[in-house]
Amino acid sequence: MSARPRQRKPGLPRRLVHVVLILFALVFLLLFLVLPLATVFVEAFRQGVLPYLSAIREPEALAAIRLTLLVAVIAVPLNVVFGLAAAWAMTRFEFRGKALLGALIDLPFSVSPVISGLVYVLLFGAQGWFGPWLDAHGVKIIFAVPGLVLATVFITLPFVARELIPLMQAQGSEEEEAARVLGAGGWQMFFRVTLPNIRWALLYGVLLCNARAMGEFGAVSVVSGHIRGLTTTMPLEVEMRYNEYDYVGAFAVASLLALLALVTLGVKTLLEWRYRGELAAHAPGGH
Amino acid sequence: MRRRVLPGFGLSLGYALAYLGLIVLLPLAALAWKASGIGPHGLVRLLSAPRTLAALRLSIGGAVVAALFNVAIGLLVGWVLVRYRFPGRRLLDALVDLPFALPTAVAGIALSTLYSPNGWVGAFLEPFGIKVAYTRLGVFVAMVFVGFPFVVRTLQPVLASLEREVEEAAESLGARRWQTFFRVILPMLAPTLLTGFALAMARAVGEYGSVIFIAGNIPMHSEIAPLLIVQKLEEFDYAGAAALGAAMLLLSFVLLILVALLQRWSNRWAEVSQ
Amino acid sequence: MRKFVPALLAVVGLMLSCMAAAKDITLLNASYDPTRELYREINSAFAQQWKSAHGDNVTVQMSHGGSGKQARSVVDGLPADVVTLALGYDIDAIADHNLLAKNWQQRLPDNATPYTSTIVFLVRKGNPKGIKDWGDLIRPGVQVVTPNPKSSGGARWNFLAAWGYALKQPGGSEDKAKAFVRELYKHVPVLDTGARGATNTFVQRGMGDVLIAWENEALLAQRVLGKDRFEIVTPSITILAEPPVAVVDANADKHGTRAVAEAYLQFLYSPQGQEIAAKNYYRPRSAEVASRYASQFPATHTFTVHDLFGEWRQAQAKFFSDGAIFDQLGPGS
Numbered sequence: 001m002s003a004r005p006r007q008r009k010p011g012l013p014r015r016l017v018h019v020v021l022i023l024f025a026l027v028f029l030l031l032f033l034v035l036p037l038a039t040v041f042v043e044a045f046r047q048g049v050l051p052y053l054s055a056i057r058e059p060e061a062l063a064a065i066r067l068t069l070l071v072a073v074i075a076v077p078l079n080v081v082f083g084l085a086a087a088w089a090m091t092r093f094e095f096r097g098k099a100l101l102g103a104l105i106d107l108p109f110s111v112s113p114v115i116s117g118l119v120y121v122l123l124f125g126a127q128g129w130f131g132p133w134l135d136a137h138g139v140k141i142i143f144a145v146p147g148l149v150l151a152t153v154f155i156t157l158p159f160v161a162r163e164l165i166p167l168m169q170a171q172g173s174e175e176e177e178a179a180r181v182l183g184a185g186g187w188q189m190f191f192r193v194t195l196p197n198i199r200w201a202l203l204y205g206v207l208l209c210n211a212r213a214m215g216e217f218g219a220v221s222v223v224s225g226h227i228r229g230l231t232t233t234m235p236l237e238v239e240m241r242y243n244e245y246d247y248v249g250a251f252a253v254a255s256l257l258a259l260l261a262l263v264t265l266g267v268k269t270l271l272e273w274r275y276r277g278e279l280a281a282h283a284p285g286g287h
Numbered sequence: 288m289r290r291r292v293l294p295g296f297g298l299s300l301g302y303a304l305a306y307l308g309l310i311v312l313l314p315l316a317a318l319a320w321k322a323s324g325i326g327p328h329g330l331v332r333l334l335s336a337p338r339t340l341a342a343l344r345l346s347i348g349g350a351v352v353a354a355l356f357n358v359a360i361g362l363l364v365g366w367v368l369v370r371y372r373f374p375g376r377r378l379l380d381a382l383v384d385l386p387f388a389l390p391t392a393v394a395g396i397a398l399s400t401l402y403s404p405n406g407w408v409g410a411f412l413e414p415f416g417i418k419v420a421y422t423r424l425g426v427f428v429a430m431v432f433v434g435f436p437f438v439v440r441t442l443q444p445v446l447a448s449l450e451r452e453v454e455e456a457a458e459s460l461g462a463r464r465w466q467t468f469f470r471v472i473l474p475m476l477a478p479t480l481l482t483g484f485a486l487a488m489a490r491a492v493g494e495y496g497s498v499i500f501i502a503g504n505i506p507m508h509s510e511i512a513p514l515l516i517v518q519k520l521e522e523f524d525y526a527g528a529a530a531l532g533a534a535m536l537l538l539s540f541v542l543l544i545l546v547a548l549l550q551r552w553s554n555r556w557a558e559v560s561q
Numbered sequence: 562m563r564k565f566v567p568a569l570l571a572v573v574g575l576m577l578s579c580m581a582a583a584k585d586i587t588l589l590n591a592s593y594d595p596t597r598e599l600y601r602e603i604n605s606a607f608a609q610q611w612k613s614a615h616g617d618n619v620t621v622q623m624s625h626g627g628s629g630k631q632a633r634s635v636v637d638g639l640p641a642d643v644v645t646l647a648l649g650y651d652i653d654a655i656a657d658h659n660l661l662a663k664n665w666q667q668r669l670p671d672n673a674t675p676y677t678s679t680i681v682f683l684v685r686k687g688n689p690k691g692i693k694d695w696g697d698l699i700r701p702g703v704q705v706v707t708p709n710p711k712s713s714g715g716a717r718w719n720f721l722a723a724w725g726y727a728l729k730q731p732g733g734s735e736d737k738a739k740a741f742v743r744e745l746y747k748h749v750p751v752l753d754t755g756a757r758g759a760t761n762t763f764v765q766r767g768m769g770d771v772l773i774a775w776e777n778e779a780l781l782a783q784r785v786l787g788k789d790r791f792e793i794v795t796p797s798i799t800i801l802a803e804p805p806v807a808v809v810d811a812n813a814d815k816h817g818t819r820a821v822a823e824a825y826l827q828f829l830y831s832p833q834g835q836e837i838a839a840k841n842y843y844r845p846r847s848a849e850v851a852s853r854y855a856s857q858f859p860a861t862h863t864f865t866v867h868d869l870f871g872e873w874r875q876a877q878a879k880f881f882s883d884g885a886i887f888d889q890l891g892p893g894s
Binding site: 024028032033034088089093104106108116119127128176186189190211214215235238239251254261265 | 293401495548
Binding site: 121124125126127128131135140142143225226227228229230240242243244245247 | 589625634636
């Protein structure tokens with residue numbers, strides 16, 4: 001695409017339209033995105049910096065942070081491998097039922113979080129399909145870390161695949177085919193050609209997947225059992241403190257999650273800015 | 288079969304299917320099995336109960352309206368972000384993903400803090416008699432929040448790749464700006480907008496965490512379907528909860544299938560036209 | 562090898578010292594929402610007492626949530642050794658799944674409820690709407706905040722208290738009670754899912770004129786959130802809320818914690834336990850402790866679930882199960 005499209009210098013009415021449209025967008029983003037975010041930080045620091053710091057240094061908060069990190073560290077790599085496999089199959093081959101597979105990958109986006117927690121209770125709960133067997137063998141899934149991981153994996157399953165599929169679709173497979181023709185092995189091709197080509201989209205998918213994994217509330221709430229210091233993740237800790245009238249504490253922990261969201265978005269923006277050319281070249285529909 | 292020069296079809300598809308099977312299909316089978324415990328009569332009774340209908344109407348209706356709103360505002364924001372250059376653009380662009388990343392419970396608490404009568408925005412709206420928190424409008428606000436990024440993010444790459452030449456050609460043929468937009472740009476964007484709409488809607492229909500804090504949760508009025516599921520669970524009515532959940536899931540799934548087919552169709556169409 | 566030997570010695574030494582030292586026992590108490598502060602204090606006091614009596618370290622882990630949700634979690638496999646819930650029906654539900662004996666309510670004194678509470682009103686400072694009794698709640702322009710009885714145990718007590726008030730009025734009848742609660746719920750702008758959620762809506766969001774709440778919640782909210790902002794109104798007649806406790810037999814036996822679990826619940830009845838309950842705004846069963854906290858708990862006429870509705874199961878079936886009276890009240894019906 002040419003760097004500067006030929007364009008007449010915008011006339012006054014058109015510039016007015018620009019400004020009005022931008023203002024509209026700004027007002028919406030302010031009301032729906034900026035203000036809620038600001039609320040979190042304002043409430044967290046309502047009593048100053050010291051109460052904030054002591055709130056996030058309480059042992060329960062630290063335990064929640066550790067657990068949240070642990071769950072994310074297990075769940076995200078699982079979904080990365082899945083995302084890579086699914087994207088490879090979906091974009092490099094033709095097969096029947098592709099649309100169905102695509103819809104299945106998107107499905108967890110639209111499953112009510114309540115349901116995504118419930119299904120694991122139905123499977124692994126004491127009254128569930130595998131419950132009695134697990135109980136007899138002393139394996140704990142629900143109300144323990146494995147349950148939290150499963151629910152989180154379910155919720156965040158589409159993120160990596162969703163990022164990769166359009167990109168790999170747009171990139172096409174010429175480079176990989178060339179590598180094969182030149183005698184590269186399958187994994188060699190994957191690590192030398194495919195991975196470098198998709199690394200930024202992959203990283204972005206990982207970031208979003210991670211943010212969502214750490215922030216999931218509904219599904220995790222169903223399978224957690226809310227045992228303080230053992231099975232409460234950060235979002236549950238937020239709710240718990242809110243329910244204890246510890247508003248500063250609740251918003252302090254929430255602010256950590258919001259901060260995570262901001263860092264995620266910041267890194268993503270940085271990536272886009274730094275590797276703009278590369279990304280633009282690979283943008284879906286780009287040419 | 289073209290492209291069979293590439294390896295790993297069996298491995299990648301097999302792995303993806305096995306993973307989906309374990310993580311998504313097996314649990315959903317458990318859901319379907321539990322839901323079947325309610326029996327056909329039970330299902331009819333459940334789905335025709337006024338309270339269920341009211342909750343479904345709110346969840347689906349609210350999601351449709353919120354998704355429509357998101358399509359409009361998402362188009363505007365996407366357009367502004369892609370086409371215009373102004374200070375702070377990049378910051379706004381990053382913010383769009385916030386609802387993806389912000390935990391729903393935090394979003395719910397923040398939104399209800401903001402839009403309740405004593406919140407920053409709520410207090411401003413109060414004199415005009417507009418109540419947001421604890422009304423259906425609150426449900427709408429939360430649903431817009433969770434669905435918004437889906438529309439913008441589906442739209443942005445397509446907007447970026449729209450060929451200006453087409454617009455300019457239209458304009459040089461004497462079309463007015465708004466004519467170009469409605470006659471040329473909008474039809475080209477239609478499939479993408481529909482995808483964004485479906486994703487935003489599917490997300491909003493099931494949303495629980497953020498809505499629950501800002502909705503009034505009054506039965507028949509501001510009670511969403513996922514809340515009804517939770518209440519069924521409280522009554523130890525697992526079958527009823529599962530049935531309601533399965534019904535909602537089916538709806539979302541049909542919607543997503545339609546989107547996937549539509550995407551394929553528009554991809555093919557694009558390939559042909561190229 | 563030179564490094565290995567000292568390491569081995571250290572490990573063996575550590576193991577020996579552990580064996581000589583006290584046993585570590587962990588209990589899990591699945592409780593409902595408003596008992597957080599109470600059990601935080603109970604747990605440390607009980608740990609001290611057990612340590613001095615038996616030498617072992619007891620850590621009581623807590624799980625809090627809506628009473629019904631907690632019961633469901635235990636049924637689904639939450640390994641709670643004891644449950645301390647908002648109402649008897651929820652423990653009955655656990656007993657229905659054979660996790661504890663059906664006669665659990667006879668195993669401890671006072672129907673297995675070591676402390677009680679009542680249902681009162683929390684109003685804004687100065688009581689601007691002049692709320693004195695249940696009848697005032699349905700005056701035009703009064704907005705009432707109470708959680709949803711379908712999902713909140715506390716809200717069920719609220720509902721039954723309102724019903725009982727109407728029933729006990731001169732000329733009261735089932736129909737009049739139904740009309741009263743129907744009118745009452747028309748004045749409710751927000752039905753939160755839990756008692757704590759309702760308090761937050763009333764206090765933080767400034768919704769409504771009256772919060773119907775547990776007495777212990779109202780007193781706690783007043784202390785935590787400011788005496789200068791809220792007043793408590795005790796109605797002329799209200800329900801005696803009896804939150805029961807029980808050992809979950811199946812879990813305690815599996816963990817080998819029955820003795821500790823039983824002692825833990827017994828501790829609630831001890832003078833020290835009763836004192837802590839009173840300090841945390843629960844009405845103690847012990848008359849002696851109650852007399853010292855008389856100023857905190859104004860005398861009021863109370864009735865029990867048993868007086869008016871029989872067993873909790875019957876009350877649940879009549880009012881709160883699917884299609885029962887509460888469902889018939891909906892604004893649309």
